[in-house]
Structure formats: structure tokens, C-alpha cells
Amino acid sequence: MLNKEIVFGSVAGETMILNTKTGTYYTLNQQGTGIWNLYYKGKTIREIKQYYADLYPESAEAIDQDVDSFFAELKENHIITE
Amino acid sequence: MPQDVHTYFQNKARENDALFQVEIDVTNQCNANCPFCFQGDHRTCADGELSLQQMIQLLDELREMGTFYIGFSGGEPFARKDFLEILREAKKRHFRVSLITNAMLLTKEKIDALADMNIDHINVSFHSVVLETYLKCFGIQEKNCYYKALENIQYMLQKNLSVGIAITVTKYNVEDIPATTKFFTDLGVKERDFGYNLLAKGRREINDLVPSKEQIAKNNAILTKSVDPQREESLICTAGTISCSIDAYGNVYPCTFFNTPAGNIHETPFQNIWKQSHLFKLIRSFQDSMFEKCSSCEIKKYCHICLVSNMNETGNVFKPSDIYCISRKARYGSCAQ
Ligand SMILES: C[S@@+](CC[C@H](N)C(=O)[O-])C[C@H]1O[C@@H](n2cnc3c(N)ncnc32)[C@H](O)[C@@H]1O
Numbered sequence: 001m002l003n004k005e006i007v008f009g010s011v012a013g014e015t016m017i018l019n020t021k022t023g024t025y026y027t028l029n030q031q032g033t034g035i036w037n038l039y040y041k042g043k044t045i046r047e048i049k050q051y052y053a054d055l056y057p058e059s060a061e062a063i064d065q066d067v068d069s070f071f072a073e074l075k076e077n078h079i080i081t082e
Numbered sequence: 083m084p085q086d087v088h089t090y091f092q093n094k095a096r097e098n099d100a101l102f103q104v105e106i107d108v109t110n111q112c113n114a115n116c117p118f119c120f121q122g123d124h125r126t127c128a129d130g131e132l133s134l135q136q137m138i139q140l141l142d143e144l145r146e147m148g149t150f151y152i153g154f155s156g157g158e159p160f161a162r163k164d165f166l167e168i169l170r171e172a173k174k175r176h177f178r179v180s181l182i183t184n185a186m187l188l189t190k191e192k193i194d195a196l197a198d199m200n201i202d203h204i205n206v207s208f209h210s211v212v213l214e215t216y217l218k219c220f221g222i223q224e225k226n227c228y229y230k231a232l233e234n235i236q237y238m239l240q241k242n243l244s245v246g247i248a249i250t251v252t253k254y255n256v257e258d259i260p261a262t263t264k265f266f267t268d269l270g271v272k273e274r275d276f277g278y279n280l281l282a283k284g285r286r287e288i289n290d291l292v293p294s295k296e297q298i299a300k301n302n303a304i305l306t307k308s309v310d311p312q313r314e315e316s317l318i319c320t321a322g323t324i325s326c327s328i329d330a331y332g333n334v335y336p337c338t339f340f341n342t343p344a345g346n347i348h349e350t351p352f353q354n355i356w357k358q359s360h361l362f363k364l365i366r367s368f369q370d371s372m373f374e375k376c377s378s379c380e381i382k383k384y385c386h387i388c389l390v391s392n393m394n395e396t397g398n399v400f401k402p403s404d405i406y407c408i409s410r411k412a413r414y415g416s417c418a419q
Contacts, residue, residue, distance in 0.1 A: 004200055007178040009091065009150025012098040016091045016150065018178065020202055025087040040176075 001081050095324040102324040103151035109162040109330050115221030118291050120284020120339050131330040134164050138171050143352050151178045160187040166195050173199045185231040197241040205246040206235055210255040211262040218254050239270045246275035256293040259301050278305050280409050283394040284339045298412035305413045319386045322365035339390040373400050384414040
């Protein structure tokens with residue numbers, strides 16, 4: 001779930017996230033924005049991994065790791081809560 | 083990243099015709115009757131205003147478009163009974179949300195709700211700490227409104243909400259600005275959260291209300307405090323390039339002061355208006371160099387070309403009015419020295 005204190009906007013495939021309590025900004029590149037949009041629309045982490053694995057079946061393992069570390073970073077920065 | 087993140091995204095939005103920020107007027111109804119109001123005569127009827135459901139649909143579209151910031155205004159937004167619900171829906175979609183209000187219709191319960199939903203910033207229009215001037219600026223007689231607004235500002239600050247004071251500068255209140263600023267600074271409003279808004283013409287004549295050059299010069303020290311030396315690269319305002327305004331009836335304007343809409347969301351999907359309307363396309367074709375007088379002006383680093391002031395005051399979008407230039411130079415002139 002997104003932290004209640006997070007606000008965000010996207011321009012041309014890049015995303016700006018602001019933690020309104022700490023005033024800290026984060027940015028996501030095109031790939032990160034793709035994952036972020038799926039998550040915002042309610043897809044679970046598992047579904048997101050599956051979505052990318054279907055698109056790039058040969059890289060399923062790397063996708064798994066990349067998506068995990070993406071969400072670990074979001075958690076570490078208190079952008080998501082679980 | 084070359085600039086700070088916010089500026090980087092603003093500039094990127096300009097390059098990509100992306101809608102970075104939006105003002106939404108939730109109602110035209112108002113409990114006050116400001117003599118300078120650009121909205122013209124206030125309306126007391128809610129007929130034809132976008133319903134809550136239509137507002138929610140609009141918020142979903144804005145989220146889809148990547149919009150970062152929404153500012154709610156009116157009329158008096160709290161004159162609309164479901165305004166808190168609209169705010170809640172906007173915060174649920176993780177926009178940065180601010181609002182501007184006269185704070186007269188607020189209650190402790192409503193302020194508690196604003197704090198609970200993490201509203202990012204509340205601007206309160208409070209044009210003078212002097213009671214008689216305050217009433218004159220709002221075109222009202224009830225002294226109680228002044229005390230109610232004050233009490234509400236104090237409670238907002240107590241709840242740790244981010245509160246700004248918006249002072250619309252007229253010949254009535256310009257002399258009170260130092261006292262008004264000191265009063266609210268002492269209450270806990272931060273220096274950066276004061277906005278001194280110079281009059282712009284909308285649907286009302288304002289010439290008789292504009293402060294004299296001498297009056298502005300006398301208060302220059304305070305007025306220039308709100309000048310932000312950081313600015314985007316373009317000299318032209320953001321209206322129609324990265325921002326727009328939507329009124330309570332679904333009309334879409336480059337900014338709230340425009341009198342002619344680019345379209346209406348009942349007739350054309352909002353995204354199409356933003357991307358394809360002639361008015362927005364025309365505005366996006368403007369270059370700084372087309373504004374002859376402004377592009378060689380000594381205060382161009384601080385001043386913005388306000389397209390709508392040019393249109394409304396001189397009838398020529400490329401030409402600022404003398405009043406506009408005099409008041410801007412009085413305000414920003416010292417920065418340029
Ligand atoms: C139209 S009001 C709506 C919100 C609310 N009713 C209020 O009084 O803040 C928003 C702001 O616009 C300012 N304003 C109104 N007419 C103006 C004008 N002609 N030029 C500049 N600012 C104006 C008001 O003083 C107020 O600060």
C-alpha cells in the first residue's frame with residue numbers, strides 16, 4: 001500500500017514522488033514508472049512479476065530480482081508500507 | 083539530475099505539454115462579495131456545477147495524465163457541502179492538494195478532517211488585520227466573520243496544518259500589509275507562506291482599486307519578500323503549457339483569469355481539450371522573443387508575462403498594460419538593482 005503521506009506525478013514516463021512529511025523527493029525512471037503504475041492500479045507484486053515474465057520469458061529470474069529490489073527500496077524509503 | 087527535482091519535472095512538463103498542475107473551482111457560490119473579484123458577481127445557486135461523481139471522474143483522468151498538483155478554489159469552496167468529500171477523493175489518489183478559502187465557513191470539525199486527510203497546504207485569504215478594511219475587502223458587514231476566520235486560522239496552526247496567508251493587494255489594504263504580516267507571523271505563519279497578490283482584471287473592472295505607485299513603493303520591502311529568485315526558464319507564465327484551470331461547470335481555461343474557455347468537459351473529453359484545443363495550441367506556440375517589451379525589460383528575471391492580463395488589459399496578448407508594468411516594477415524593481 002502507498003504511504004498516506006506520498007504524493008506523486010509523472011511526466012513523459014518519469015515519476016516524481018514526494019514524501020510530504022519529510023520533504024524528500026524520489027524519482028523513478030521509465031522502467032520504475034512502469035512497475036509503479038501497475039502497483040498503483042492495484043496489481044500485487046506477484047502479478048507484476050508475472051506481467052513482465054510474460055513479456056520477457058527469457059529473463060524471468062532477473063525480473064524477479066529486479067522487482068523485489070525495486071519494492072525493497074520503496075519500503076526502505078517509506079514510500080510503501082508493506 | 084541537473085536542477086532540483088521539482089524544477090526538473092516542471093521543465094520536462096513544459097517540453098512535453100504535460101499537465102503538471104491544475105486549479106479546480108468546485109463552486110461559484112460564495113458567502114463574500116469582494117469588490118475586486120475576477121469571477122464577477124457571485125452566484126448563489128449550485129445548478130449546473132459538476133457533481134461529486136463527475137469530480138471523481140475528473141480526478142481519475144488527471145491521475146491518468148500524471149498530474150502532480152491540484153489547487154482547489156471557488157467561489158468559496160466550503161460553500162459547497164461535499165467539498166471535504168472531493169478533497170478526500172483527491173488525497174486518495176495521492177495528488178499534492180492545496181486549497182484557498184476565506185476560512186469563514188470552517189468549523190473545528192472540518193479542520194480536524196483536513197488534518198486527518200493530510201491536506202498539503204491551506205491558503206487563507208485574509209486581506210487586512212484591520213477589521214474595517216477586512217470587511218471592505220470582502221464586501222461584507224458581519225464582524226463575526228473576521229473573528230471566525232481568525233479563530234479558524236489559529237486552530238489550523240494548532241493542528242500543524244501548513245497555512246499560508248493570501249493578501250490581495252488593493253488601495254484599501256496596501257497600507258495595512260506590514261501590520262497584517264506581523265500579526266500572522268507572530269501567530270506562527272512562516273515568512274515564505276505569505277502571498278501578496280497584485281490585482282488582475284477578470285470579469286470586473288479593477289482600475290479604481292489598484293494601489294498607487296507611491297503606496298506600493300512604501301510597502302516594497304514587504305512585497306518583495308515574497309519574490310522567489312528561483313524560476314523556471316521561460317518568461318511566459320505556466321497557463322496552458324503546464325497548468326490550467328477548470329471551473330465548477332466544467333469549462334477549461336488556461337488559467338482562472340481567462341474569460342474564454344478552451345472547451346467544456348461535458349462536450350469533449352478533458353485530455354482532448356488539453357492536447358488539442360486551439361487555444362492551448364496557440365499559447366504553446368508563443369516564444370519569449372514575441373513579447374518585445376518584456377524580453378528587454380530589466381525585471382524580466384523576476385516578473386512573469388501574464389498572458390491574461392495582457393489580453394484583458396490591452397486587448398493584445400503580446401503587450402502588457404501600463405498598470406501591470408508599473409505595479410510589477412514597483413514590486414520587483416529593487417531586485418533588479
Ligand atoms: C477567487 S478567491 C476564491 C477562494 C476564496 N473564496 C477566497 O476568498 O480565498 C481566490 C483568491 O483570488 C483573489 N482574487 C480575487 N479577485 C482577484 C483579482 N481581481 N486579482 C487578484 N486576485 C484576486 C482573492 O482575493 C483570493 O485570494
